[in-house]
Amino acid sequence: MSKPLDETVRAEIVRLAKTGMTRNAIAEQIGCSPATVTRWAHRAGHEFDRNATESATQAKQADMRAKRASIAAGALDRAGEIVAKLALATDPKALQLLAMAFASMARGHSELMKLDPHMGESAEEVRSALRDFITGVKERxxxxxxxxxxxxxxEQHRQPAIETGQEQDEQ
Structure with missing residues (x-):
């Protein structure tokens, strides 16, 4: 258990709370827990504005949705670049590596879709498109x-013919 706060620290918590400073900001400045700030502010008759917290939470959620949408768009862009490379691939190993990279991008996009279903097509549509794509890659x-x-x-059939032709030239 931590030692009790002295009277000057408690008074500072109450003073800062009355200025409109947020609970977490006070806790950080004073060097105590947010619960301690809430407890002492409440004892002094001060309640923190829940609307401000709710607004901040909503703003943070909107920012996170925008970031997820940006990451998802980037994943789709990279997947498109990979598809272009797949179309030109002539080596089976390169094709396999590119297909794996594409699958990784598509899975990442699908996972983002699960976090934010309002981004567009459903995660099932993405998975279905991925299955179709992988089938096409396997056929390719x-x-x-x-x-x-x-x-x-x-090449094997040509090689003996070339060797036979060389032997005849030597004789």
Whole structure:
């Protein structure tokens, strides 16, 4: 248990409260807990304005919604950049890494949607779009791997023909 506040500190709490200073600001300035400030202000007949606290909370929530919307928009922008790179990818490993990056951006966007459902499309719509996208990426990866196998097969068939042609030239 902490030591009791002396009379001058209690009087300072009451004086600051009457000036309209917030409870948390008083607590920080004095170096005590907000509960202590509330207790001594209440004993002196002062009540802190709950409307100011509610307004500050609403403003903070609006700021956080705006930040989440900005982060979500950034995630979608980065996802769009990744999609553009995916369209040009010819290496299955690069395709896989880009798809994983896209999935990460989409999941981040989906999580933000859960926090603030008023941002637009629902989280389920985002998940559905992500599933469709991943299906498309898998199909693209198969196409790339198939093309790579065809190139490898053609290269293997050409190699013996080239070696045979060289042997004939040497004789």
């Amino acid at each position: 990866a198969k196409d790339i791997e198939s093309a790579q196998r065809r190139r490898d097969t053609l």
